[in-house]
Amino acid sequence: MNKNIIVMKFGGTSVGTIEKIKNVADRAIKSKSEGNNVVITVSAMGDTTDELIELASKISKNPPRREMDMLLSTGEQVSAALLAIAITEKGGRAVSLNGYQVGISTDDVFSDAKILTVKKDRIVSEFEKGNIVIVAGFQGITDANDITTLGRGGSDTTAVAVAAALNAKYCEIFTDVDGVFTTDPNVVSDAMKIKILSYDEMLELASSGAKVLHLRAVEFAKNHGVVIHVRSSFNNNEGTWIMDTENLNEKMEKAVVAGVSYDTNQVKISVFGIPDKPGIAAKLFEELAKAHINIDMIVQNVGEKGIAAISFTIKNEDLNTGRKVMEELKHKLEIKNIEIDTEIAKVSIVGAGMKSHPGVAAAMFSALGDKGINIEMISTSPIIISCVIRKERVKEAVKLLHNAFGLDKQKL
């Protein structure tokens, strides 16, 4: 590990105004003056990306993705250049680099590209010149020299990928909250900042509703062992560390449940009267996958007369496409009835400690059941248990569970 290399990432709100860009410059110069080689990854300023999308939408409802990436990647280049100017103005030395200058190569899935490799040569040579290196986030370049973008939140991934390439000490993700919380502080006022999370815990929290970090960035960090520090750009408080927790000090007691997350952006689709024959369920999910609809939870049971029922949840924004696919399948697969329920929500508890603590699921179900909250679907994995309940009771459920597992008192 290169102990003196630190990667910092600042999102759109952290570079949204000239004043904020100047603040980021101060932070970069301070870290550099402490003896670090510093890389800063930036997103586009404030609403820039949305404004560019708006411009394109005035020309076409279905613009070519390659050209959208060409268009949108300029936003990060602008904020990177402005930050370099700000650092220079304050007496520091800086250079801004876009995706192709760094050598961030991606696949060619425009608008949602995956990073394949990151070259470190240019960054290292800029370190040697004494420069703070600013990397335009969210973008890369294909083998054919076409500009790609990584999808929403992609700047997190850029930062982690650059940190991995440089074998950096850690990657700091600056955001507008103090870190990752035991649950949404807007719902539970005594939600606590979590000090340390394993990659898997963060992955489950992110995929079950916590929005603080981009899922793909956490996956990348896990695969490459990049230590992430999520913290606020508005203060100097320590935030949440996301890292390999296996080798942490034995004396440190792991919380059974690290956090409670929820997701109100889900829709339940129930399919009744499917002939209970092999391959029918497969066919159903195949067609949904073809339409690029991600399924979250699935529950299947066989009812009377060998007629099966399947319920599954999808994201709200996929509902229209999902409805269309289901109606086509209704005839093909001899489905009796399809019900769509938009009034559901998912509440989840996440914690690596659950693996070695039996009875956590039972505790969750009884905490909800005691208050008459009906559980409609359940899914479990070693470190997460999720329940689908009525949407109107989700905040109550979050509070109940946060309290039931003592998260308001956790000290880790």
Add this chain to the structure above:
Amino acid sequence: MNKNIIVMKFGGTSVGTIEKIKNVADRAIKSKSEGNNVVITVSAMGDTTDELIELASKISKNPPRREMDMLLSTGEQVSAALLAIAITEKGGRAVSLNGYQVGISTDDVFSDAKILTVKKDRIVSEFEKGNIVIVAGFQGITDANDITTLGRGGSDTTAVAVAAALNAKYCEIFTDVDGVFTTDPNVVSDAMKIKILSYDEMLELASSGAKVLHLRAVEFAKNHGVVIHVRSSFNNNEGTWIMDTENLNEKMEKAVVAGVSYDTNQVKISVFGIPDKPGIAAKLFEELAKAHINIDMIVQNVGEKGIAAISFTIKNEDLNTGRKVMEELKHKLEIKNIEIDTEIAKVSIVGAGMKSHPGVAAAMFSALGDKGINIEMISTSPIIISCVIRKERVKEAVKLLHNAFGLDKQKL
């Protein structure tokens, strides 16, 4: 020459709105449908460049030029991508490329870089795919992979350089006027559009005040034999062709004077009482050159007692720097007195035909003299004669000369 390759350039006003971008798309698709392989070079939309400069100026009064180029080059990338989207939306096939993707290599004089070479491979391979190729103007890349810009009006140069690399049939520069005129139509209402100009005539017209084409683009065209067609983006009228006129049909009579230009953006500096020793004038102009001040006209004469006087003109925007340099020199060189005159203007007549027609200069001087317009400085070259006069009489002088040389009646 590749007879089916045409390069078109559209400036900032021609792509200033979504509607205008759509018009450019129509023009591109039409030319492609006529069997051409089409390259479009675009500037940034409307005021984009100025807005980016304004953003940077809020951070620094003296931003690093490398970072300014990183910043400003995004403007052209945005308009290139939007145009590609517009062409696709209208059923055409298009791809946008920035300077790096085309392979427009430049020197590393940031903000005022010169194009060294343009690769044609990527453009040709896009032609083979059936694409209209949109090239972001005004930008290039150094050997070290840093983004450069070519200075104001640089998109003209990009277009000509791309045309040269592809050995294109011609390079069309679309602008907001119908072509190059015998003089400024705002001054002389019967100014006529010139049909054909030699490179040298266009160079002299451009350098003596006509703003329709970037000087460096004409030089590049001359050096590489690129035929330029300057025309309006608002109609389909034929504009002005700029080309090698040596081999034009013999029967075509060349106009003695092709056009009258004027420049009110000049300041005259007169230096009195310089010791008439060798090297003093050289020293003077050396120091001005060091301060990056371009000198336009110079007149020197030796007065009484061997004390020389020198007058020269510089651009208005260089006045502050020029004044500073002159004051420092005043002591060093034992200069008696320096006078600065901001109330002057330059009026010029340009024409390749002057070479073989004696008496043109005399006709110019008497046309001005007859109306009592005093000539304060004169400079001549084979195809241009320029006179410095009082600024308040410049429009009158332009009208007089336009009439005196029959430009309101020219048929070429």
